[in-house]
Amino acid sequence: MPTGTGKTETMLATMVSAMCTRVMVIVPTDALRTQVGLKFFSLGILKDPCSVLLAANVLRPVVGTLEKRPTAVEEVNELFSQCNVIVTTSALAGKCSQEVQTRMAELCSHLFIDEAHHAAAPTWHAFKSISKALKRHILQFTATPFREDGAPLDGEIVYVYPLRQAQREGYFRPIRFSSVYSFNDARADRDIAAKVIEELHADATGLHVAMARVSTQVRAAQVLAIYQAFGQFNPVMLHSGMTKSDAQAARSQLDQRQSRIVVCVDMLGEGFDMPELKIAAFHDLRKSLAVTLQLAGRFTRSRHDLGDPVFIANIADVNLREELRTLYTQDPDWNLLLPNMSETAIGQELEAQRFMSGFDKQLDDIPVSEIRPAASMVAYRTHCVRWNPAEYSKAFPGLAEGEEIHPVLNEREGTLIIIAAKKQGVAWIAVPAVEGLVWELCIAVWDKEQSLLFVHGSTNTGNYASFARALCGDDVELIRAPAVFRALAGINRLMLMNVSLDEQFGRQVRYTARMGPDVGARLTDTTLGTTTKAVLAGFGFERGGPASIGVGKKGRVWATLRLKVNEFAAWCKHVGAKLIDDAIDPEEILRGTLIPRLVDARPASVPVGVDWPVELLDLVESATKISFVHTVQEHLTNVSIEVRDFDSTGPIVLRVFSESREVQVRLNFVMRGNAADFEFVYEGAATATIHRGDDYDLCAYLTDHPPTIWFADGSKLEGNTHVELRAAAQLYSRDRLEVLDWTGIDITRESQREERRPDSVQYRTIAHIKAENRHEIVFDDDGAGEAADIVGISLDSQTQPRLITVDLYHCKYSGGDKPGARIDDMYVVCGQAQRSVMWLHNKERRTDLFAHLLKRDADRVEGSRPTRFEIGSKDRLAQIRDLSRICAVTLRVYIVQPGLSKSGAADHQLAVLGVTDRFLSETYQIPLKVYCG
Numbered sequence: 001m002p003t004g005t006g007k008t009e010t011m012l013a014t015m016v017s018a019m020c021t022r023v024m025v026i027v028p029t030d031a032l033r034t035q036v037g038l039k040f041f042s043l044g045i046l047k048d049p050c051s052v053l054l055a056a057n058v059l060r061p062v063v064g065t066l067e068k069r070p071t072a073v074e075e076v077n078e079l080f081s082q083c084n085v086i087v088t089t090s091a092l093a094g095k096c097s098q099e100v101q102t103r104m105a106e107l108c109s110h111l112f113i114d115e116a117h118h119a120a121a122p123t124w125h126a127f128k129s130i131s132k133a134l135k136r137h138i139l140q141f142t143a144t145p146f147r148e149d150g151a152p153l154d155g156e157i158v159y160v161y162p163l164r165q166a167q168r169e170g171y172f173r174p175i176r177f178s179s180v181y182s183f184n185d186a187r188a189d190r191d192i193a194a195k196v197i198e199e200l201h202a203d204a205t206g207l208h209v210a211m212a213r214v215s216t217q218v219r220a221a222q223v224l225a226i227y228q229a230f231g232q233f234n235p236v237m238l239h240s241g242m243t244k245s246d247a248q249a250a251r252s253q254l255d256q257r258q259s260r261i262v263v264c265v266d267m268l269g270e271g272f273d274m275p276e277l278k279i280a281a282f283h284d285l286r287k288s289l290a291v292t293l294q295l296a297g298r299f300t301r302s303r304h305d306l307g308d309p310v311f312i313a314n315i316a317d318v319n320l321r322e323e324l325r326t327l328y329t330q331d332p333d334w335n336l337l338l339p340n341m342s343e344t345a346i347g348q349e350l351e352a353q354r355f356m357s358g359f360d361k362q363l364d365d366i367p368v369s370e371i372r373p374a375a376s377m378v379a380y381r382t383h384c385v386r387w388n389p390a391e392y393s394k395a396f397p398g399l400a401e402g403e404e405i406h407p408v409l410n411e412r413e414g415t416l417i418i419i420a421a422k423k424q425g426v427a428w429i430a431v432p433a434v435e436g437l438v439w440e441l442c443i444a445v446w447d448k449e450q451s452l453l454f455v456h457g458s459t460n461t462g463n464y465a466s467f468a469r470a471l472c473g474d475d476v477e478l479i480r481a482p483a484v485f486r487a488l489a490g491i492n493r494l495m496l497m498n499v500s501l502d503e504q505f506g507r508q509v510r511y512t513a514r515m516g517p518d519v520g521a522r523l524t525d526t527t528l529g530t531t532t533k534a535v536l537a538g539f540g541f542e543r544g545g546p547a548s549i550g551v552g553k554k555g556r557v558w559a560t561l562r563l564k565v566n567e568f569a570a571w572c573k574h575v576g577a578k579l580i581d582d583a584i585d586p587e588e589i590l591r592g593t594l595i596p597r598l599v600d601a602r603p604a605s606v607p608v609g610v611d612w613p614v615e616l617l618d619l620v621e622s623a624t625k626i627s628f629v630h631t632v633q634e635h636l637t638n639v640s641i642e643v644r645d646f647d648s649t650g651p652i653v654l655r656v657f658s659e660s661r662e663v664q665v666r667l668n669f670v671m672r673g674n675a676a677d678f679e680f681v682y683e684g685a686a687t688a689t690i691h692r693g694d695d696y697d698l699c700a701y702l703t704d705h706p707p708t709i710w711f712a713d714g715s716k717l718e719g720n721t722h723v724e725l726r727a728a729a730q731l732y733s734r735d736r737l738e739v740l741d742w743t744g745i746d747i748t749r750e751s752q753r754e755e756r757r758p759d760s761v762q763y764r765t766i767a768h769i770k771a772e773n774r775h776e777i778v779f780d781d782d783g784a785g786e787a788a789d790i791v792g793i794s795l796d797s798q799t800q801p802r803l804i805t806v807d808l809y810h811c812k813y814s815g816g817d818k819p820g821a822r823i824d825d826m827y828v829v830c831g832q833a834q835r836s837v838m839w840l841h842n843k844e845r846r847t848d849l850f851a852h853l854l855k856r857d858a859d860r861v862e863g864s865r866p867t868r869f870e871i872g873s874k875d876r877l878a879q880i881r882d883l884s885r886i887c888a889v890t891l892r893v894y895i896v897q898p899g900l901s902k903s904g905a906a907d908h909q910l911a912v913l914g915v916t917d918r919f920l921s922e923t924y925q926i927p928l929k930v931y932c933g
Helices: 007-017 030-042 073-080 090-094 098-107 122-133 163-168 185-202 217-230 244-255 289-300 322-328 334-357 389-395 465-472 483-488 525-530 565-579 586-591 698-704 761-772 824-840 843-862 874-883 907-924
Strands: 023-027 063-065 085-089 110-113 137-140 176-180 209-214 236-238 261-265 277-282 310-314 374-381 404-410 415-424 436-447 452-457 492-505 508-515 531-542 545-552 557-562 595-598 607-611 625-629 632-635 640-643 652-657 662-672 675-682 689-692 694-697 708-711 716-718 721-724 737-739 777-780 790-795 803-811 869-871 888-897 928-932
Touching: 007 030, 007 110, 023 030, 023 090, 030 063, 030 085, 073 098, 085 090, 090 122, 098 122, 110 122, 122 137, 176 185, 185 209, 185 217, 185 277, 185 310, 209 217, 217 236, 217 261, 236 244, 374 565, 389 404, 389 415, 389 436, 389 465, 415 565, 436 465, 436 565, 452 465, 452 565, 483 531, 483 545, 483 565, 483 586, 492 907, 531 907, 557 565, 607 640, 607 824, 640 824, 662 698, 675 698, 689 698, 694 698, 761 777, 761 790, 761 803, 761 869, 777 874, 790 874, 803 824, 824 843, 824 888, 824 907, 843 874, 843 888, 888 907, 907 928
Parallel strands: 023 085, 023 110, 063 085, 110 137, 176 310, 209 261, 209 277, 236 261, 277 310, 737 928, 803 888, 888 928
Antiparallel strands: 374 452, 374 557, 404 415, 415 436, 436 452, 492 508, 492 531, 531 545, 545 557, 595 721, 607 708, 625 632, 625 689, 640 652, 652 662, 662 675, 689 694, 708 716, 716 721, 777 790, 777 869, 790 803
């Protein structure tokens, strides 16, 4: 129930209608203890003279407020025996001895917990566990089903009063959002404070009070000074670090309206009741949906003599939990967003609870919703019409003293969870005295449609045959080698990192295992004919994203994932569909495996592109800076890396450059003893430093974290590890080339530049994109650090978007006045096209693409130069950036090369395009389109 809609009145109604014998009410703060105690004493609206709910002669309850910790059971007996309701704080109850806590629970028929999103604290949880063990009724009240740390609350949701309904029924006033936009934090603070002063002057009632929210006490002092500098409305500060007298003096000034601005850390606590709070200024944004929903309720309570609330925040560079980011977009409709987000969060939790509610006899101390098994299982073919999960005990005979077995079954979802405490000795001595209990997890998922039983064991060492037979009959069949290696199917560009083989020598078997990037070299055709595969594990791409897979000959399949129970079941069924597909040939899969090899010289192919090290892609661009000289430092947003020379011989030299500076680094191949190695060295006198947490010399950093260099034949090089494709890519179909009209364009002139040259390749391409009229944003990103020369952005829906499509256009001028078969015209633009996938590296990078564009436009505009926007605005792009946190993001890549002739395209040009097309398709399923002359 949203804050301000009557949670306490609902407690009162529950107490009366259920005729509770004795209720204990737990609240988080002293202020709430007093407030709630008085409400129970008065029975609130139930005893209002206008109320017809209770007869006039109904007595009020005897209410006790527990303000001192009882030290003995006798003290509990004395107080509780006199009361119908006892109100206290979680901190006080939690500090009582277990004996005292148990007696409290024994003497109460019901436990009410107010503001239950605080209930993650150990004091709350321990006290609640005692009441649960005694089978007392426990009712939790909160504005959100999530704790402050984002984890779901335990228990069953029995009643929801939606925020949307509370607005419709007049509890809340509509919210107005006012934003500032600045990437400079200090400027943002000043701009927010100025808006607060403006709003207070505009308040016709003269009653409104503003709360300026910050994250720390240090920030509180800084922001207070900003408000004091305006010299208006006497700003004060409130936080837990202040002395009691200073806090009381500040509160007194607010109550008497001598002050109308209060700077506080996080938020004014529960029990702070001031309806005049109508202006919320977020200097540091709230990072918890639970508290944001509560805050919204506090500011939006309706009162006839007060105006509408206004929320103020900086929306330039938002870094929040996913469910909050849409709240801080440009001019959001909080009246729509807050109910939607509240309902979505509650709806998702209700759906999760629906799945989890299918489990019977759930354990109090081990909630099923908190179990996170590793993605690891073995699969059995089954022939039964129904499985028999009740027969699980046949697999766990003869429990020793102290051992425990706890089954939890979800018949509807075909899932059985076994939690077992088993005695286990140690390897270094066989003495019972040093045995201990080890908790193990076992999960069985029966897929009736595929006739498969999946079994997970947390130790990965157990033999599950007896367990499978107990559940599904004696005729179950373990899927093992060779069929189990079908799990590798569908993993594009699979690169093995762990290869273990059994080699036969007469009656002797030699087991060999290798780990590392060069292990695939063991899988030659000759080796495959004379060995038995024991373990294969690696990484690749599946269903448009990175994927991991591991398979053992005895049937185990795994991935580097931790999943919820329902997610684990879905993963098992996905893999299971491959295991029983007879059309998949395990040997054929392995013949397509990529094989990395250590090399001591550069590959004899033309390098076409280079990606930053993956360690940089794991973070947002703003986390990394490059210093070319002491006075020139650039964010990675404005820095590019590219290959200098397009030839198949000579050294490989990379350019790292911004708009104004450049440094070149050369990849050297060296021998260290008998081992091949590599290093990056500077080409010339210019050097650079990379800042990523600490400072590193650029060459030293690239030697430790080598970039990925792509070649025209589709191979790649990381340091001295070379990976070739096992099969050559097909030529790009000439029929797929699309001719644009280049009349009046100098095809040797690529960039439109800031002056928007009308005879340039980029200008004409932008005109073509505008004529298609399918993008909300068209952005000129040309320059060092670009994502592409032109970026187009569109959404699938204006009202309820689910998908954001980003079109990246990579333009390249022609090496001649007329289109032809020049291969050099293709190398650079194909390398840029392949680099596009970096924006799909992880979820954060997808959002970082939009932040990248915002920052590059801000840098240009702040330098009094033209905006980069051709269509759209920074406000709409900021909205799309925040929507990307909850929407899917997909890419389409366009190559624009008027120097390529459709009629005269040579095979070597089409071959490079074919390699690029295959790479984009096999990794992230990105479509490629080519515009030519």
